[in-house]
Amino acid sequence: MKWAEVSIRTTHEETDIVAEIFHDVGASGVVIEDPELLNSYIDSGLFDYSDLPKAEQTELVTVKAYLPADEELDAKLRAFEQGVKELARRDGRDEKEVEISCQTVQDEDWADNWKAYFHTEKVGGLIVIQPSWEEYEASPDDIVVKLDPGAAFGTGTHPTTAMCIRALESLVKGGMRVFDVGTGSGVLAVAAAKLGAGEVVAMDYDRTAAHVAAENVQLNHVEDRVTTGVSDLLKQFTGKADLIIANIIADIVIRLFDELDEHLAPGGHLLASGIIDERVADVTEAAIAHGFVIDQVMEESGWAAMVISRGEDA
Template structure:
């Protein structure tokens, strides 16, 4: 089958919003090519990037998605262009906002993921390893084998890395964890390997649910992690000691109003995917809904927030 690889050149600020627009228009997932992040990997010396040079232009982020190459493509491209223009009307810097596309076959798509995804120790204990590489776990390490497929989340992006490092200090043996917008399932798998007894990994995107289920099985945590499709927490039963939401600020603000009885007394939420410019919006929404902000972590223009449930 042929696919259209659609590329949008945008800004760091608008990356997650552009990703969401692409998925709303039918993409199963996105590829984010961030030259600033690539430069950091090259400088780290962790991998052999002998054929890659550092990028001088680091302000432009390219977001790629894959749509079926069919009669609906032209309409989707027009719709995408209109939605990108709407970002500017809302005061969001979309960068160039240019859209291009090229035809690819399934084999090209599947190999795209492997060019920049390599084994990396993300936290003090957590190692993220693609399924096609080898790694011998060191003392105290937990290893997550991952094939992101068409779903976002490898542990390399700042938002996911922030969450992983924070989870190492938050997850306690026996706790219940809900992971909203699970993507590839990486955070759910990390929570399970850190000792959580029950993890509900949910996503609105059915492709993400399928990818997460495969990764959960690959890591042998299917007795702990249950995957499913849900609009936020609407299809999740019970209460969690910890709710993870690595999504975007607008959805997090909405989550505060819908979390209702899903958070156990004294429970916490780990919220990430927040552009620093939108951090105050999240903090204000937390206060409005009776949550107490315990900690804010920042990295590379992104923020993660830990809030504790409060009584209004």
């Protein structure tokens, strides 16, 4: 299958909004190439980035998304262009400065790009993310999540996902029910199951992502506890969960609060991530407006993850 790789350079402040515009035209997620984040990786000496040169220009971020190269692509590209030009006008910039690039890639090209930078890594105190094509000899205390991202987003090593994994190691209790909203590759759903969750429902707006998640569930032999499917936010989820995971973007997390009363059990928590630092205040404001409290905020490399509850029920 062919995909259109759509790319735009934008400011750090607009990254979250551009990601939402991509979501609105049907992208299941975005790839963010942040030179500031890359430089921090190089300085740390970790993640196999040590042989890359440091970026000199760090003002702009490249945001990419992948859309199916089908009969609907032209309409989606026009809608995306209109959205980012409206954003430019709202910010007082000339819309002619907006530059969008698009190129066609094959499924196998995309997979090769992932494999070049994705290696086995211990992300939390227990969880190890192991690409399906690599060998790894686990220690006795390791909980290994095998993963093939395929055409979905989420390797477990990006700060947004890594923070979620570390939070799950504390939040997941034996036998609890978990909802994973916008599951992507399914990495967080699998991790929750391996940490002891009794039932995990993992869904994504994008059918391709849901299919990839299902494959990773089978790869990790947790299909007896994890079910996958397609849903716009929580609309196709039934009942209530003790823990809801939403590693998406700030504006989508804010929309999620309208659906939490129906789906979050008393004493339950929302683990929200994919939030740039500048949007923590917006998510906090929305949480308080809906009667929630912020239990914890974790920050890493310009990103934030938040643990949210009803307070008195926590």
